[in-house]
Amino acid sequence: MKMMPMISCREASRLMSEKMDRGLGLAERLSLGLHLAMCRGCSMIAKQITGLRKLFRLYRRIALKKNLRDRLSPEQKEQIKQKLKSI
Amino acid sequence: MLQNLSKSDEWVDLHGDMLYGYALKMVADPILAQDLVQETFLAALNSRKSFKKQSHEKTWFCGILKHKILDHLRHKYREMPGSDGDVTEKAVDAFFDNASGMLKKMPSAWQVHPSELIEKEEFWSALHTCLDHLPEKTRDAFKLRELEEEKTEDICKVLDITATNLWVILHRARVLMRSCLEKNWFKAENS
Numbered sequence: 001m002k003m004m005p006m007i008s009c010r011e012a013s014r015l016m017s018e019k020m021d022r023g024l025g026l027a028e029r030l031s032l033g034l035h036l037a038m039c040r041g042c043s044m045i046a047k048q049i050t051g052l053r054k055l056f057r058l059y060r061r062i063a064l065k066k067n068l069r070d071r072l073s074p075e076q077k078e079q080i081k082q083k084l085k086s087i
Numbered sequence: 088m089l090q091n092l093s094k095s096d097e098w099v100d101l102h103g104d105m106l107y108g109y110a111l112k113m114v115a116d117p118i119l120a121q122d123l124v125q126e127t128f129l130a131a132l133n134s135r136k137s138f139k140k141q142s143h144e145k146t147w148f149c150g151i152l153k154h155k156i157l158d159h160l161r162h163k164y165r166e167m168p169g170s171d172g173d174v175t176e177k178a179v180d181a182f183f184d185n186a187s188g189m190l191k192k193m194p195s196a197w198q199v200h201p202s203e204l205i206e207k208e209e210f211w212s213a214l215h216t217c218l219d220h221l222p223e224k225t226r227d228a229f230k231l232r233e234l235e236e237e238k239t240e241d242i243c244k245v246l247d248i249t250a251t252n253l254w255v256i257l258h259r260a261r262v263l264m265r266s267c268l269e270k271n272w273f274k275a276e277n278s
Binding site for chain 2: 008009010011013014017018020021022039040041042044045047048049051052053054055056057058059060062070071072076077079080081083084085087
């Protein structure tokens with residue numbers, strides 16, 4: 001069996017990101033898996049990066065529901081109302 | 088017609104803030120965001136007949152606004168192609184050893200615990216600060232992907248770039264967001 005060459009952290013970083021945007025091929029999955037199993041730094045980064053995705057999904061949901069900061073001022077609302085009436 | 092008028096006032100009062108918050112998250116410009124909300128209501132007024140009673144008004148407005156936002160971005164990148172690749176490439180390269188491609192230093196050990204972070208206003212503002220640090224095109228691509236959960240093919244069309252190009256942009260965005268949050272939030276929190 002041919003030895004799988006060890007990929008660099010730079011390569012691993014690219015693959016762990018692309019995994020979130022496209023399906024990786026078998027060879028890519030294997031070399032990423034091997035790298036992550038052997039490199040503690042990259043395996044932490046991989047977890048943090050997938051964690052970011054979860055975080056953003058959550059953020060979107062609560063931001064739309066709560067909408068804590070970004071509100072239209074009464075003046076802005078009045079402007080929009082007037083505009084809608086002028087049509 | 089009279090009914091139409093009071094209806095549009097009601098729309099603004101009921102859904103204006105929510106739509107504005109949504110628009111502002113995607114375009115980060117208050118005046119433009121207000122315009123987009125106004126255009127959304129105008130389009131809604133013009134197409135009231137096509138509104139199906141069984142869907143929620145809120146969902147309907149969000150759908151229109153989303154189209155408006157994507158249109159705006161499509162125009163922006165048609166007028167202003169270019170890329171911010173040089174800046175982000177250098178920033179990401181700095182994490183790796185030039186010759187070996189290995190990590191220069193270990194990341195800090197933090198984990199995302201969404202449930203603990205939800206209630207922390209300061210965390211969300213750190214997140215915004217980090218987003219604001221990304222160059223414009225990178226930021227738009229990242230938001231479309233992670234906030235809007237758009238398919239990569241659709242993002243490519245909006246930004247007028249190839250898939251390979253988008254993967255590179257998103258990779259850099261993730262690396263930069265991760266390290267920015269590590270610096271601005273997780274380290275500060277642990278110390």
